Amino acid sequence: MVHMPEPTKERLLHLMRILEKSEVPAVTSSHIEGLTGWSSYTIRKDIAWLGGDYGSSNGYAPSVLVPAIKSALGLDRDRRFCVVGLGRLGSAYLNLEAEAWEEFTLIAGFDTNVNRVEILKSPVPLYPAYKMAEIISRFQIEMALLCVPEAAAQAAAEKLVAAGIRGILNFAPLVLTVPSEIPVRNVYVVDALRSLSIQVKTHIGQS
Amino acid sequence: MVHMPEPTKERLLHLMRILEKSEVPAVTSSHIEGLTGWSSYTIRKDIAWLGGDYGSSNGYAPSVLVPAIKSALGLDRDRRFCVVGLGRLGSAYLNLEAEAWEEFTLIAGFDTNVNRVEILKSPVPLYPAYKMAEIISRFQIEMALLCVPEAAAQAAAEKLVAAGIRGILNFAPLVLTVPSEIPVRNVYVVDALRSLSIQVKTHIGQS
Numbered sequence: 323m324v325h326m327p328e329p330t331k332e333r334l335l336h337l338m339r340i341l342e343k344s345e346v347p348a349v350t351s352s353h354i355e356g357l358t359g360w361s362s363y364t365i366r367k368d369i370a371w372l373g374g375d376y377g378s379s380n381g382y383a384p385s386v387l388v389p390a391i392k393s394a395l396g397l398d399r400d401r402r403f404c405v406v407g408l409g410r411l412g413s414a415y416l417n418l419e420a421e422a423w424e425e426f427t428l429i430a431g432f433d434t435n436v437n438r439v440e441i442l443k444s445p446v447p448l449y450p451a452y453k454m455a456e457i458i459s460r461f462q463i464e465m466a467l468l469c470v471p472e473a474a475a476q477a478a479a480e481k482l483v484a485a486g487i488r489g490i491l492n493f494a495p496l497v498l499t500v501p502s503e504i505p506v507r508n509v510y511v512v513d514a515l516r517s518l519s520i521q522v523k524t525h526i527g528q529s
Numbered sequence: 530m531v532h533m534p535e536p537t538k539e540r541l542l543h544l545m546r547i548l549e550k551s552e553v554p555a556v557t558s559s560h561i562e563g564l565t566g567w568s569s570y571t572i573r574k575d576i577a578w579l580g581g582d583y584g585s586s587n588g589y590a591p592s593v594l595v596p597a598i599k600s601a602l603g604l605d606r607d608r609r610f611c612v613v614g615l616g617r618l619g620s621a622y623l624n625l626e627a628e629a630w631e632e633f634t635l636i637a638g639f640d641t642n643v644n645r646v647e648i649l650k651s652p653v654p655l656y657p658a659y660k661m662a663e664i665i666s667r668f669q670i671e672m673a674l675l676c677v678p679e680a681a682a683q684a685a686a687e688k689l690v691a692a693g694i695r696g697i698l699n700f701a702p703l704v705l706t707v708p709s710e711i712p713v714r715n716v717y718v719v720d721a722l723r724s725l726s727i728q729v730k731t732h733i734g735q736s
Contacts, residue, residue, distance in 0.1 A: 339720070401726050414616075464726070488730060497550060509718070512630060522672060
């Protein structure tokens with residue numbers, strides 16, 4: 323993966339999503355500016371990180387630019403993850419169809435409750451939490467969806483880090499304390515509701 | 530709600546989360562700059578939108594600033610929402626504890642499958658989808674968590690808009706087409722995994 327700055331990575335990821343949905347043969351940097359608010363200069367500089375010549379005056383071709391971004395961001399290869407905490411949310415993710423995960427592959431599920439591990443139906447193998455280090459190392463699992471309750475989340479995160487996990491998607495409503503080289507993304511549903519609610523026009527004159 | 534620009538709202542929301550977790554009596558704008566990357570000038574300008582005098586040279590007091598932001602963003606009052614689509618993900622959210630939703634109140638669940646509506650256990654009333662307009666209007670429901678499968682999501686979104694919903698949190702992997710005055714937030718788990726994965730240092734020398 324190219325060692326580009328984090329904000330550039332984030333913008334390229336976002337740009338890739340826009341271009342994937344685009345049905346036009348070429349988009350210009352000023353068109354992208356209109357969709358994203360980033361300046362044309364920023365957009366051209368970000369795309370320059372990809373190294374190739376992707377056109378600019380006549381616009382960028384999504385069919386060429388999308389694979390280039392995927393490759394630069396490491397999204398063109400198999401990435402393995404596991405689900406930790408097999409309550410309602412965890413087992414909902416456990417049972418998504420494999421195709422829904424796109425380039426990601428769900429390898430295993432973990433829970434501290436051995437009974438639950440034995441009883442739950444699942445398309446992938448389930449293991450008791452004490453086997454984390456063995457399974458994460460054996461199957462080279464990079465990331466974890468952390469779906470345990472808030473009170474158990476920090477301890478589970480520490481176990482995951484000790485087991486060799488490289489990144490955590492955190493569904494619990496707390497800020498995890500993990501070593502700085504382990505990225506954490508917080509995807510708490512109430513935060514998303516708050517972001518939505520501040521954009522909502524409130525009810526006026528509705529009975 | 531004050532008519533502030535959307536980027537200001539987003540930054541204030543983020544700032545509120547940082548301050549809520551802060552245990553110091555006062556934070557300076559340069560401290561916030563270090564945490565967020567926003568310039569001190571931007572931070573002071575955003576806070577000026579709140580209208581009051583919240584101090585600046587000696588720093589801002591979280592105990593004063595957090596309630597002011599909450600009030601300005603309309604997060605200090607009851608906001609009502611429903612869950613649409615009662616599959617695994619939808620029923621996982623249906624069964625979160627009421628306290629987990631903080632200032633939001635889950636009012637109802639909807640599904641097109643009448644059988645599912647009758648059988649599912651739920652702490653809130655469930656209704657067949659054809660009752661959406663009646664229930665959303667009667668209970669003044671503002672927002673919906675859209676948890677239906679991808680193929681059904683656009684049609685369900687259109688029904689919700691016709692029923693008077695004011696905002697949608699979309700869990701399906703597609704861009705919904707709705708009137709521009711209805712905000713939509715996409716919270717697709719694969720997008721979150723992609724954002725995480727581009728920050729992950731890949732396995733090196735691990736067997």
